[in-house]
Amino acid sequence: MSTESGPVPKSGVAEDVQQGPRVAVSALVTNLREYGLILALIAIMVFFQYTTSGTLFKPVNLSNLVQQNSFIIVMALGMLLVIVSGHIDLSVGSVAGFIGALAAMMMVIWPLGPFSNPLVVSIICLIVGGAIGAAQGYWIAYHRIPSFIVTLAGMLIFRGICQALLGGGSSVGPLPVGFKALSSGFIPDVIGSLTLIPPVVNAAGKTIVGSGLTLHMTTIMLGIVAVVAYAYFGLRARRSRERHGYEAEPFSLFVVKTLVTSALALFLVYQFATYRGLPIVLVVMGVLIALFVFVTKRMTVGRRIYAMGGNAKAAQLSGIKTERLTLMVFINMGVLSALGGLIIAARLGQAVPAAGLGSELDVIAAVFIGGASAMGGVGQVVGAVVGGFIMGVMNNGMSIMGVNVDWQQVVKGLVLLGAVVFDVYNKNKA
Amino acid sequence: MASTILEMRDITKTFPGVKALSNVNLSVEEGEIHAVVGENGAGKSTLMKVLSGVYPAGTYDGEIVYRGDECHFKGIHDSERRGIVIIHQELALVPMLSIAENIFLGNEHASYGIIDWNANETRTSALLKKVGLREDPKTLITNIGVGKQQLVEIAKALSKEVQLLILDEPTASLSEKDSQALLDLLLEFKRQGITSILISHKLNEINRVADKVTIIRDGRTIETLAKKDISEDRIITSMVGRSLDDRYPSREPNIGEIVLQVKNWSVYHPIHAERQVIKGIDIDVRKGEVVGIAGLMGAGRTEFAMSLFGRSYGRRITGEVLLNGKPIDVSSVSKAVEHGIAYVTEDRKTYGLNLIDHIKHNITLANLPGVSRHSVIDDMRELAVANDYKAKTNIRSSSVYQMTGNLSGGNQQKVVLSKWLFANPEVLILDEPTRGIDVGAKYEIYTIIARLASEGKAIIVISSEMPELLGITDRIYVMNEGRIVGEMAASDASQEKIMRAIVRGEGKAS
Numbered sequence: 001m002s003t004e005s006g007p008v009p010k011s012g013v014a015e016d017v018q019q020g021p022r023v024a025v026s027a028l029v030t031n032l033r034e035y036g037l038i039l040a041l042i043a044i045m046v047f048f049q050y051t052t053s054g055t056l057f058k059p060v061n062l063s064n065l066v067q068q069n070s071f072i073i074v075m076a077l078g079m080l081l082v083i084v085s086g087h088i089d090l091s092v093g094s095v096a097g098f099i100g101a102l103a104a105m106m107m108v109i110w111p112l113g114p115f116s117n118p119l120v121v122s123i124i125c126l127i128v129g130g131a132i133g134a135a136q137g138y139w140i141a142y143h144r145i146p147s148f149i150v151t152l153a154g155m156l157i158f159r160g161i162c163q164a165l166l167g168g169g170s171s172v173g174p175l176p177v178g179f180k181a182l183s184s185g186f187i188p189d190v191i192g193s194l195t196l197i198p199p200v201v202n203a204a205g206k207t208i209v210g211s212g213l214t215l216h217m218t219t220i221m222l223g224i225v226a227v228v229a230y231a232y233f234g235l236r237a238r239r240s241r242e243r244h245g246y247e248a249e250p251f252s253l254f255v256v257k258t259l260v261t262s263a264l265a266l267f268l269v270y271q272f273a274t275y276r277g278l279p280i281v282l283v284v285m286g287v288l289i290a291l292f293v294f295v296t297k298r299m300t301v302g303r304r305i306y307a308m309g310g311n312a313k314a315a316q317l318s319g320i321k322t323e324r325l326t327l328m329v330f331i332n333m334g335v336l337s338a339l340g341g342l343i344i345a346a347r348l349g350q351a352v353p354a355a356g357l358g359s360e361l362d363v364i365a366a367v368f369i370g371g372a373s374a375m376g377g378v379g380q381v382v383g384a385v386v387g388g389f390i391m392g393v394m395n396n397g398m399s400i401m402g403v404n405v406d407w408q409q410v411v412k413g414l415v416l417l418g419a420v421v422f423d424v425y426n427k428n429k430a
Numbered sequence: 431m432a433s434t435i436l437e438m439r440d441i442t443k444t445f446p447g448v449k450a451l452s453n454v455n456l457s458v459e460e461g462e463i464h465a466v467v468g469e470n471g472a473g474k475s476t477l478m479k480v481l482s483g484v485y486p487a488g489t490y491d492g493e494i495v496y497r498g499d500e501c502h503f504k505g506i507h508d509s510e511r512r513g514i515v516i517i518h519q520e521l522a523l524v525p526m527l528s529i530a531e532n533i534f535l536g537n538e539h540a541s542y543g544i545i546d547w548n549a550n551e552t553r554t555s556a557l558l559k560k561v562g563l564r565e566d567p568k569t570l571i572t573n574i575g576v577g578k579q580q581l582v583e584i585a586k587a588l589s590k591e592v593q594l595l596i597l598d599e600p601t602a603s604l605s606e607k608d609s610q611a612l613l614d615l616l617l618e619f620k621r622q623g624i625t626s627i628l629i630s631h632k633l634n635e636i637n638r639v640a641d642k643v644t645i646i647r648d649g650r651t652i653e654t655l656a657k658k659d660i661s662e663d664r665i666i667t668s669m670v671g672r673s674l675d676d677r678y679p680s681r682e683p684n685i686g687e688i689v690l691q692v693k694n695w696s697v698y699h700p701i702h703a704e705r706q707v708i709k710g711i712d713i714d715v716r717k718g719e720v721v722g723i724a725g726l727m728g729a730g731r732t733e734f735a736m737s738l739f740g741r742s743y744g745r746r747i748t749g750e751v752l753l754n755g756k757p758i759d760v761s762s763v764s765k766a767v768e769h770g771i772a773y774v775t776e777d778r779k780t781y782g783l784n785l786i787d788h789i790k791h792n793i794t795l796a797n798l799p800g801v802s803r804h805s806v807i808d809d810m811r812e813l814a815v816a817n818d819y820k821a822k823t824n825i826r827s828s829s830v831y832q833m834t835g836n837l838s839g840g841n842q843q844k845v846v847l848s849k850w851l852f853a854n855p856e857v858l859i860l861d862e863p864t865r866g867i868d869v870g871a872k873y874e875i876y877t878i879i880a881r882l883a884s885e886g887k888a889i890i891v892i893s894s895e896m897p898e899l900l901g902i903t904d905r906i907y908v909m910n911e912g913r914i915v916g917e918m919a920a921s922d923a924s925q926e927k928i929m930r931a932i933v934r935g936e937g938k939a940s
Binding site for chain 2: 240300
């Protein structure tokens with residue numbers, strides 16, 4: 001076109017020139033939002049660290065925090081895709097409760113022989129979760145019934161089945177130790193622990209010197225491997241940009257960002273290592289987060305979900321099978337709800353009729369705090385995860401402080417409203 | 431002559447980092463129809479937003495004198511109170527409310543909050559009569575066509591005792607017939623003493639009704655022409671800043687074998703199952719050929735194209751599609767795309783673009799496998815592709831990371847085109863490819879079409895603008911009421927011939 005000598009008049013000059021600075025500003029705001037969210041999480045953590053007189057960051061409490069809230073983050077990963085694709089799923093709490101009850105019945109009550117093995121039961125439960133997602137997604141995708149209605153129905157149905165399965169108001173347990181490890185277990189220390197300052201014990205069995213602080217070395221090694229991998233892939237992406245002649249962010253900024261993130265990660269890993277190592281559920285969660293970041297950022301299916309949420313008709317006319325994609329999003333949500341249900345049951349050590357009750361609201365709130373748009377098409381996995389942690393830290397911190405559960409809800413509601421108002425205000429300003 | 435009703439002096443409006451308007455002057459006399467023309471992004475809409483108070487006083491420099499008073503409108507309410515009413519291009523009607531409810535929305539005849547429906551409906555009937563719309567005031571907006579909705583908007587303006595009516599591209603989505611009726615209505619208003627400002631891209635309309643034309647380019651007033659000086663050439667020259675000796679790029683057609691052949695294609699309406707929308711259409715397109723489909727609005731052209739493109743429209747679709755002589759299955763969009771058929775929609779905002787995502791992601795959407803390996807997107811390859819097409823189709827933006835929702839119509843159209851070019855189709859169906867975009871961008875689109883044809887693509891162009899079809903195609907099919915009613919070589923076609931085919935076809939159909 002540029003070599004065209006014909007009359008090629010200029011078009012839309014004023015309008016387009018106007019966009020230059022606007023784009024720069026909006027890019028800045030987007031980044032500010034991303035960092036802002038993490039800064040908010042850090043601020044909240046520091047606040048509770050102070051008000052709980054240092055309890056929050058204690059290794060044992062960190063483990064608790066992760067074990068209590070991991071199911072919200074696991075389900076938030078699925079919910080992010082649901083919301084980005086322009087839908088909502090209100091049934092996740094009930095599905096989680098139902099799956100917990102199903103797992104308990106299979107392992108404790110029903111005489112299933114070898115099929116009551118925790119691993120087998122877990123796999124069956126995940127499949128059942130996927131089937132539930134498919135059943136709901138079918139109506140939403142192929143019959144265009146609003147997801148709000150379908151999953152509202154699901155919320156009632158599966159809570160009801162959960163309670164019926166457990167025989168009214170009773171709970172079923174105790175669950176096998178092997179199963180409970182999913183939530184309360186820690187990764188085994190295959191390398192062996194390292195005692196930093198060996199304690200010297202006197203004849204009466206009393207420690208006179210040394211704290212006896214031992215480190216879970218497998219945890220430390222995993223932490224180091226993760227940090228090195230993070231820095232390596234960051235560097236590689238930078239190189240690739242430079243090699244193709246595109247500008248990357250300033251090197252100093254990259255270094256600072258990588259160092260701060262790594263330091264933070266290593267600090268947390270160290271804290272875990274001084275206790276019993278990494279909780280298994282944290283590892284599961286970490287792997288899932290990494291997987292979902294990759295799927296949403298790099299894979300075609302992720303891109304298609306965002307396109308579908310942004311403009312379903314345009315996506316369909318671009319050759320995207322929007323019905324099948326919607327179905328897949330709900331199947332994924334079902335599987336993750338089931339996993340959430342297993343994690344809840346494993347933590348409680350039994351299945352109770354109220355398991356996961358109301359947790360759909362925490363999950364949805366986490367996704368919206370993380371910057372997703374209720375209109376679909378916008379939202380980040382990392383945002384949803386940070387949103388989940390914000391909810392988790394608030395739950396945990398307020399509980400330690402002894403804040404009444406009623407008031408905890410008020411505070412969480414205000415935080416959700418504040419985060420979204422802040423977001424909308426920012427977008428309008430840009 | 432009559433007195434000056436509106437005088438806008440030295441209006442300057444600055445957005446962060448850019449001057450959208452600089453020292454614009456506009457002087458409108460009482461009782462005239464004053465056209466404002468300019469390319470997309472020239473600043474016409476911004477000027478009208480300043481006038482109607484959308485940008486409140488204080489956010490711009492300069493003065494507005496209306497009926498001798500200097501005005502400082504703080505919002506639309508202020509300007510409406512003085513009888514200045516603006517009708518936007520995107521209509522602001524509530525679809526599930528009735529005509530009467532819409533006309534008096536926010537302005538109901540009511541006492542103590544209780545609406546007097548009889549009074550509302552009586553007044554509505556009177557207003558509808560004035561604008562020549564024969565509809566029951568209780569009819570829902572969603573049940574009447576765009577042309578009638580436009581008339582409802584005008585009736586709404588009349589209900590506010592309008593003295594200065596501003597219409598922003600009122601005929602952009604109207605059929606020829608509805609457009610004519612609307613223009614007649616403007617002339618009727620003129621006789622009643624209502625002053626109008628008409629923003630339009632369509633130069634023939636301006637020729638027909640305008641008493642004066644003010645041309646704006648790059649945020650500046652270029653000139654104001656009186657009736658006797660109005661000519662298309664003069665306006666175009668002022669709009670683009672240089673003369674356009676040729677509005678269509680010249681091209682040497684190099685036409686080969688038949689690529690796409692459609693036989694006996696029939697489609698029924700998706701809701702009214704007994705209504706046949708497309709009635710046994712046969713067409714073909716050759717390699718390197720640009721084929722036009724002419725017709726009036728409602729002739730079934732878009733329905734035909736969309737039903738062909740993966741059954742995106744209609745039910746009970748029958749007929750045969752042959753690509754290079756072999757029958758192909760086009761029963762889903764992805765199959766059609768795989769066979770090398772692309773359809774560029776007439777409604778880019780609703781069907782063509784993800785407006786909340788940036789240019790890069792929009793361009794690669796129809797061909798993601800083309801930038802990925804094992805379903806993993808190669809970011810660098812995608813960026814290179816996007817930049818390549820940005821250059822090829824001359825998309826004007828700060829980068830490929832600009833949101834498509836922020837682009838002008840012409841640039842949005844180029845993004846949609848780029849998306850389909852990257853899918854590398856053999857057959858490209860373009861539905862109203864230049865709707866709502868300015869003269870300059872139109873020329874660029876024509877150039878792209880010409881280049882694609884010379885690369886050997888088979889191209890079908892659906893257009894309601896007959897001069898455009900005559901200017902860029904090699905062969906024209908005329909469609910009416912779901913049938914092909916004429917076929918002619920572009921070289922011996924004319925607007926009259928096309929119209930005659932339509933009229934004759936109408937006789938045949940009934």
